[in-house]
Structure formats: C-alpha cells, structure tokens
Amino acid sequence: MAPLPILPKRRVLTSDITLGSFDQQIDAFTAYAAARCSSYVCCVNAHMTVEARDPSFAEVVNGADFATADGMPVLFALRKFHKVQQERVAGNDIMPAILARAAQRGLSVYLYGGTENGQRLILERIQREHPGLIIAGCHVPPFAPLEAMEFGVEAARIDESGAQIVLVSLGCPKQERWMAAMKGRVNAIMLGMGGAFLLYAGIDTRAPLWMRKLSLEWLYRLCLEPGRLWKRYLITNSRFLFLFLKAVFRNRSSGSVVSTSRSA
Numbered sequence: 239m240a241p242l243p244i245l246p247k248r249r250v251l252t253s254d255i256t257l258g259s260f261d262q263q264i265d266a267f268t269a270y271a272a273a274r275c276s277s278y279v280c281c282v283n284a285h286m287t288v289e290a291r292d293p294s295f296a297e298v299v300n301g302a303d304f305a306t307a308d309g310m311p312v313l314f315a316l317r318k319f320h321k322v323q324q325e326r327v328a329g330n331d332i333m334p335a336i337l338a339r340a341a342q343r344g345l346s347v348y349l350y351g352g353t354e355n356g357q358r359l360i361l362e363r364i365q366r367e368h369p370g371l372i373i374a375g376c377h378v379p380p381f382a383p384l385e386a387m388e389f390g391v392e393a394a395r396i397d398e399s400g401a402q403i404v405l406v407s408l409g410c411p412k413q414e415r416w417m418a419a420m421k422g423r424v425n426a427i428m429l430g431m432g433g434a435f436l437l438y439a440g441i442d443t444r445a446p447l448w449m450r451k452l453s454l455e456w457l458y459r460l461c462l463e464p465g466r467l468w469k470r471y472l473i474t475n476s477r478f479l480f481l482f483l484k485a486v487f488r489n490r491s492s493g494s495v496v497s498t499s500r501s502a
Contacts, residue, residue, distance in 0.1 A: 242269050245304065248322060250315045251481045252290035253282050256304045259325050263306060264335050270303065270427040271345050271402040278302050278417035278428040281329035283309030284478040285470070289411050291481075298411070298418040303427075306332070310453035311478055319485070330444060333405065333434040340403055341368035348401035348426070349376040350392075351408045352435040359439035374401035379408075384415055393423035404428040407435040 243266040247254040256263065270277050280286065280302040287309075290296040299305055306327035307313050316322045340347050349357050357376050364371050377395065379387065396404060404426045406413045417428040436442040444450075445458035456475075460467050 242266070242273060242275060247305065248316060248320045250282075250307075250312055250319065251287050251478075251485055252296050252299075253287050253312075254300045254305055255282060255307050255312060255316060255324070256327075257322060257324060260327050260331065260335075263304060263327050264332070264339060266304065267332075267336055267403075267427055267429070268339050268343060268345070271340070272343065274402055274425040275303075275427065276420075276422050276425050277304075278414075278421055278430070279304040279306065279332075280414050280417075280430050281306050281308040281327070281332065281432070282312055284311040285309075285474045286410055286414070287312065288474050288477045288481070291477075295411050295414070298414050301418055301421075302414075310455075311475075311482070315482060315485075318482075329429075329431050329434040330437050332429065333431050333438050336403060336405075336429065337364060337368060337371065341371040344372065345402045346372040346374040346400055348374045348396055348399055348404045349435075350379070350396070350404055350406045351413065352378060352439075354378050356407075356435050356439045356441060359441065360435065363438065363440070374399035384412055384419075387416070389419055389423065393420055396420075396424050396426065401426045405431050405435075407431050407433075 245256050245258045245263065245266055247256050267279065280299050282299065282305050286299060290299050307316060307324050308326070308328045310326070313324055313326055316324045337347065349360060357378060361373065361376070364373070375396065379392070404424060406417060406428055408416055410432060413430045413432060417430055420428060433442065437444055445455040449455055449458050456471055460471055
C-alpha cells in the first residue's frame with residue numbers, strides 16, 4: 239500500500255500545528271481512515287494552546303498525527319512566527335466535511351461522546367443529508383474522570399464495530415487525552431470534535447460568515463452565553479496573549495518542521 243500523506247508542522251507557542259489547505263487535510267484524514275491507521279486529530283485553538291503549558295498535555299497535542307489550526311489566534315501566530323498564510327481548519331467545518339467524505343467513500347463512522355439527545359439529532363441530520371453513510375456505532379460514556387474510564391472495553395467495542403472514523407466529543411482536554419490513550423488500540427482515525435457535535439446537531443448556532451472572517455466568532459458565542467463564557471474568554475485569551483508576547487520578545491520565530499508520515 240502506498241505511504242500515507244505527509245504534512246508538515248510548525249510550532250506555535252506550545253503546540254505543533256499541521257500545515258496544508260483544508261481540502262489537503264480532509265484528504266489526509268480520509269486516507270488514514272481508509273487504511274484503518276490508528277491515529278488522532280486535535281483541533282488547536284487558543285484554549286488548547288494555553289492548556290498545553292502543562293507538559294503532559296503538550297505531549298498529547300504534539301503526539302497527534304494532525305493538529306489543525308482551529309482558532310484565529312493560532313493562524314495569526316503562524317503568520318507572525320513562520321510567515322505562513324495558513325487556512326483555518328476548524329472542527330466545526332471538519333465534521334460536516336468528513337461525514338460527507340465518508341458517505342462518498344463508503345467509510346464507516348462511530349460517534350463517541352456528547353449527549354444522547356445530541357447524538358439522536360446528529361443521526362437524524364445524517365439520515366437526511368447522507369442516507370447511505372455507514373454508522374458503525376454510537377456511545378455516550380457515563381460522566382467520569384478520565385482515570386475511571388475503561389479503555390480496554392471501549393477500544394474493543396469500537397474496534398469490533400469496524401469503524402474507520404471515530405468522532406469524539408468529551409471536551410478539552412479530556413477528549414485529547416482519551417484519543418492519545420486509545421491510539422494503538424483502535425484501528426481508526428479519531429477526531430476531537432468537541433462542540434462541533436452541538437453545532438452539527440442544531441443545538442448551537444454558528445456566527446455569521448462575516449463575523450468569522452473578522453475573527454469575531456468568540457464575540458458571537460460570548461453574546462449567546464455570557465454567563466458561561468466571559469470568564470473563560472477573559473482568562474484564556476489573556477494567557478494566550480501573554481504567551482504570544484513572551485515569544486515575540488524572546489524572538490522564538492524559527493520553529494521546526496515535524497512530519498506526520500505513516501506507511502500502511
């Protein structure tokens with residue numbers, strides 16, 4: 239079998255970000271799925287970059303086969319430090335794209351996480367838009383700390399389903415740690431989708447395109463859920479800005495290229 243796609247990475251503060259257009263990355267995910275290559279995808283935004291100050295979580299993010307540039311702050315940092323005009327590859331866009339690709343290629347999909355109602359709404363939308371899509375299985379694990387989860391049981395359930403794509407929604411950083419623990423146990427590509435489940439299900443709404451282009455999607459979400467999000471955005475964005483300015487002042491703009499090549 240031909241080698242799987244090789245995409246380069248560049249370091250942004252704490253995280254190694256995958257380069258390449260949106261379509262190139264979807265193509266790569268599809269190739270890994272078709273080969274049933276045990277692998278995982280992190281969608282990196284400002285929140286995840288800040289969380290990756292923890293060395294153990296940085297190891298998880300930087301151990302991902304793909305770490306997409308999800309947030310506008312990450313794209314800005316890529317331009318500043320590496321002169322790279324990277325296209326945004328957000329989880330909210332990946333989920334509908336990979337489901338459409340799976341339907342086209344006959345690849346099987348497993349939904350893991352979120353809520354029972356959310357998964358029901360996702361399946362209803364899939365049935366409307368992609369009636370031929372193969373759903374290998376669905377599971378909403380009980381709420382529990384990561385340490386209490388039964389990785390062996392979960393891995394066996396997913397692997398026996400024949401799933402080639404596993405869409406995961408457990409929230410950051412739990413879902414990323416879960417995927418890292420499952421790598422080598424599940425013969426599929428796992429994608430950390432987080433809130434993309436809610437958006438695809440129609441429970442959440444997305445900012446208008448003009449707001450996204452102006453990097454104001456965070457403001458739209460803040461207006462919808464001020465009580466829940468104001469503190470998170472204030473703290474997370476302030477910490478990201480601190481890390482960014484510290485990197486600027488230290489002139490850490492060289493970055494290294496890390497490949498994500500596999501042979502199958």
